[in-house]
Amino acid sequence: MNEIETPALILDAAKVHRNCRRMRERLAAYGVGLRPHVKTAKNVEVARLALGAPVGQITVSTLREAEYFIAHGFTDILYAVGMVPGKLEHVARLARGGVRLGVIVDSVEAAGAVAASAAGHPESAIHALIEIDSDGHRAGIRPGDPRLVEVARALGPTLGGVMTHAGDSYNCDSTDGIRRVAAREREAVVACAGELRALGLAASIVSVGSTPTATFSDSFEGVTEVRVGVYVFQDLVMAGLGVCAVDDIAVSVLGSVIGHQREKNWLITDAGWMALSRDRGTARQAVDQGYGLVCDAAGRPIGDLIVADANQEHGIIARRDGGAMDFDRFAIGSQVRILPNHACATAAQHDHYEVFEGDKRVARWTRVNGW
Amino acid sequence: MNEIETPALILDAAKVHRNCRRMRERLAAYGVGLRPHVKTAKNVEVARLALGAPVGQITVSTLREAEYFIAHGFTDILYAVGMVPGKLEHVARLARGGVRLGVIVDSVEAAGAVAASAAGHPESAIHALIEIDSDGHRAGIRPGDPRLVEVARALGPTLGGVMTHAGDSYNCDSTDGIRRVAAREREAVVACAGELRALGLAASIVSVGSTPTATFSDSFEGVTEVRVGVYVFQDLVMAGLGVCAVDDIAVSVLGSVIGHQREKNWLITDAGWMALSRDRGTARQAVDQGYGLVCDAAGRPIGDLIVADANQEHGIIARRDGGAMDFDRFAIGSQVRILPNHACATAAQHDHYEVFEGDKRVARWTRVNGW
Numbered sequence: 038m039n040e041i042e043t044p045a046l047i048l049d050a051a052k053v054h055r056n057c058r059r060m061r062e063r064l065a066a067y068g069v070g071l072r073p074h075v076k077t078a079k080n081v082e083v084a085r086l087a088l089g090a091p092v093g094q095i096t097v098s099t100l101r102e103a104e105y106f107i108a109h110g111f112t113d114i115l116y117a118v119g120m121v122p123g124k125l126e127h128v129a130r131l132a133r134g135g136v137r138l139g140v141i142v143d144s145v146e147a148a149g150a151v152a153a154s155a156a157g158h159p160e161s162a163i164h165a166l167i168e169i170d171s172d173g174h175r176a177g178i179r180p181g182d183p184r185l186v187e188v189a190r191a192l193g194p195t196l197g198g199v200m201t202h203a204g205d206s207y208n209c210d211s212t213d214g215i216r217r218v219a220a221r222e223r224e225a226v227v228a229c230a231g232e233l234r235a236l237g238l239a240a241s242i243v244s245v246g247s248t249p250t251a252t253f254s255d256s257f258e259g260v261t262e263v264r265v266g267v268y269v270f271q272d273l274v275m276a277g278l279g280v281c282a283v284d285d286i287a288v289s290v291l292g293s294v295i296g297h298q299r300e301k302n303w304l305i306t307d308a309g310w311m312a313l314s315r316d317r318g319t320a321r322q323a324v325d326q327g328y329g330l331v332c333d334a335a336g337r338p339i340g341d342l343i344v345a346d347a348n349q350e351h352g353i354i355a356r357r358d359g360g361a362m363d364f365d366r367f368a369i370g371s372q373v374r375i376l377p378n379h380a381c382a383t384a385a386q387h388d389h390y391e392v393f394e395g396d397k398r399v400a401r402w403t404r405v406n407g408w
Numbered sequence: 409m410n411e412i413e414t415p416a417l418i419l420d421a422a423k424v425h426r427n428c429r430r431m432r433e434r435l436a437a438y439g440v441g442l443r444p445h446v447k448t449a450k451n452v453e454v455a456r457l458a459l460g461a462p463v464g465q466i467t468v469s470t471l472r473e474a475e476y477f478i479a480h481g482f483t484d485i486l487y488a489v490g491m492v493p494g495k496l497e498h499v500a501r502l503a504r505g506g507v508r509l510g511v512i513v514d515s516v517e518a519a520g521a522v523a524a525s526a527a528g529h530p531e532s533a534i535h536a537l538i539e540i541d542s543d544g545h546r547a548g549i550r551p552g553d554p555r556l557v558e559v560a561r562a563l564g565p566t567l568g569g570v571m572t573h574a575g576d577s578y579n580c581d582s583t584d585g586i587r588r589v590a591a592r593e594r595e596a597v598v599a600c601a602g603e604l605r606a607l608g609l610a611a612s613i614v615s616v617g618s619t620p621t622a623t624f625s626d627s628f629e630g631v632t633e634v635r636v637g638v639y640v641f642q643d644l645v646m647a648g649l650g651v652c653a654v655d656d657i658a659v660s661v662l663g664s665v666i667g668h669q670r671e672k673n674w675l676i677t678d679a680g681w682m683a684l685s686r687d688r689g690t691a692r693q694a695v696d697q698g699y700g701l702v703c704d705a706a707g708r709p710i711g712d713l714i715v716a717d718a719n720q721e722h723g724i725i726a727r728r729d730g731g732a733m734d735f736d737r738f739a740i741g742s743q744v745r746i747l748p749n750h751a752c753a754t755a756a757q758h759d760h761y762e763v764f765e766g767d768k769r770v771a772r773w774t775r776v777n778g779w
Contacts, residue, residue, distance in 0.1 A: 039494065042471070042494065042495060042498065042779065043492075043494070043779075044779060045779065076720060076721070098682075098720055098721045099721065100413070118666065118678055118721045118722065119666030119667045119676060119678070119722075120666070121414075121664045121665075121666050121678070121740060121741040122740075122741040123410065123413065123414070123664060123741055124413060124664075127413065143667050144667060144668060144740050146739070146740040146741075147666075147667075147740050147741075150740075150741075168667075170669075173672070175669075175676065175719060175722055175724065176666070176667045176669065176676045176722065179671075204719065293492045293494060293495075294492075295489065295490030295491070295492050295518075295547070296490045296514050296515060296518075296539075296547045296548075297515060298541075298546075298547065300550075301544070305490060305546065305547045307489055307490070307492070310687075310753065311469075311756060312779075314685075314686055315685055315686035315687045315688070315753055316681075316686045317686070317688075348546060348575065349447060349469055349752055349753075350447070350469045350470065350489045351489065351546055351547065353546065368517070369492060369493075369515050369517040369518050370492040370493040370494055370517075370518075370521075381720055382681065382686055382720075385682060385757070386756070387778065388777065388778045406759065407758065407759045408413065408414075408415060408416065408683075
């Protein structure tokens with residue numbers, strides 16, 4: 038590891054394998070489909086580990102991700118950000134040659150544009166899911182809102198079903214709380230699909246997803262697929278929610294100690310917010326991990342050492358309790374590994390992963406960033 | 409602009425020109441050198457505008473930036489992140505063929521390693537500046553600390569001078585406060601250079617820098633060069649400090665309205681934290697701009713509309729005062745432009761700029777991200 042120039046993004050392949058296998062086995066036991074959200078890793082090798090297969094159904098957050106995965110042979114893709122007319126031509130180009138591309142809408146305007154585009158491109162295989170707002174946290178139509186049927190009718194034959202994302206699960210403070218959010222998530226889409234089917238409208242896809250709800254939900258009845266993303270890597274926010282153990286976190290940022298600030302009890306490293314991201318997702322949790330939890334080169338957390346503050350290419354490492362730093366342990370040039378608050382945000386600051394099996398570097402996997 | 413797929417990073421070339429000219433003229437009037445910090449734009453065209461010349465002295469934050477600028481003919485580069493032994497071989501490779509490369513150190517350990525490396529590479533032209541801590545905010549040696557002389561002696565013939573960065577200027581709440589930080593910044597390095605010179609040690613370079621202090625300082629006496637970065641673009645944090653007007657901000661993120669949440673008084677856009685960054689730099693200022701200030705397609709702020717919250721590819725736009733949204737003004741698919749809290753962080757989320765002169769797209773400029 039000390040041959041790698043810092044900062045760098047380290048991937049522990051064994052942990053990714055384990056995280057992926059657990060989620061696959063859990064959902065398989067419930068007999069519900071898995072459509073991993075590839076926005077976390079943005080990499081085909083990780084997607085294959087998630088699927089346990091060379092290709093499969095996936096969710097993407099950008100059309101660039103869709104292009105990249107189509108180039109790698111993927112043919113069943115859901116683009117899970119609200120569709121706008123300006124992107125429909127691009128979507129139609131992607132949805133040719135046997136690619137089945139799903140989009141999402143929550144307004145009559147967008148639904149009408151999708152229907153018109155699909156009708157104008159007979160070769161394309163575009164379908165649309167109606168986004169349902171199951172917890173008030175972002176977008177979608179609330180269950181019971183008459184606009185659900187209006188949007189479904191505007192979609193015409195492109196209607197594929199309904200979907201929701203229980204983003205509120207990130208704000209829970211207990212496993213029971215997550216289970217309640219999961220129940221609300223499932224009930225919202227199952228009810229909306231039922232309402233459409235009662236009117237004779239096709240709503241075959243019933244899609245839910247968030248790593249916390251997928252981890253703790255005790256029912257997927259009526260759900261056809263689960264979209265989950267961050268579980269492949271896990272992170273400190275997930276650990277704070279009880280979704281994983283700190284030891285499950287598969288990505289870390291490798292940094293070098295570049296200075297000692299003895300009077301301040303700080304180590305300075307070259308892993309600043311550019312390498313860690315500005316994400317402070319644990320700030321609202323019971324244990325605030327600063328900009329990340331500091332581990333030794335083997336990936337074991339070091340007492341209560343955190344990245345207390347960050348500049349662009351500088352991280353300030355301090356003890357959470359304000360106690361004295363053991364400077365002798367961290368010579369200038371020695372390396373530390375920093376576990377991220379939010380794996381999606383931290384990984385996005387990098388263009389590739391240095392992949393390790395144990396202490397052996399085995400590969401370099403690239404990411405498809407941008408739009 | 410409505411031909412651009414969103415989200416995208418928009419650069420207003422006329423504003424960059426104006427920001428660059430102002431800083432050049434200001435520093436020229438004081439007779440002090442300008443060594444722009446290219447970490448903000450990470451792009452050669454912007455660096456040339458900053459310098460008012462095809463090449464010149466620059467500051468970089470990564471060795472990848474150094475490589476990119478060397479490939480574009482730059483030969484005088486300061487890498488302004490504390491040097492560690494593991495990067496010296498890379499630095500030595502870069503500092504060949506007439507390239508003059510500066511590094512910084514604040515410990516005897518790093519200084520010794522730099523001196524040994526330079527002695528072992530007779531072709532290289534590496535010099536080192538000693539980092540001075542002028543305001544306690546990050547790294548460096550405090551004025552008066554006897555380690556200054558120890559580090560200088562350990563550097564031997566590679567000693568080039570001293571440098572500091574007044575990062576504390578970002579926390580000021582008045583122009584007078586910034587002037588006081590600027591005076592402290594200048595006095596710290598001038599005093600340290602004087603101490604070294606009194607001992608017969610060469611300290612020809614006396615380098616300071618931060619956009620706020622460079623903008624308001626009323627003396628550069630004894631200073632040889634000023635390193636400034638974010639002024640080329642400016643941002644909401646700088647506007648909050650009084651360093652610039654909101655109208656000076658040259659970068660913005662173009663987003664599409666993808667949904668209306670009428671009950672919540674929200675617009676949903678496709679510019680989330682992936683496009684805006686997680687930076688919340690204005691959170692500690694008098695006016696909290698959320699994740700960014702919303703403008704119309706021409707770049708004019710729209711009342712008190714801000715990005716109140718952000719998910720990976722979703723931005724939630726709300727009125728700061730909680731008032732009713734004028735949904736008719738923002739049809740599904742219409743575009744908004746979002747001014748960033750922190751230009752360095754927001755630009756880093758993108759791999760290129762869509763460059764505009766007025767409402768005409770004139771170029772696409774790429775960034776050199778990563779390490």
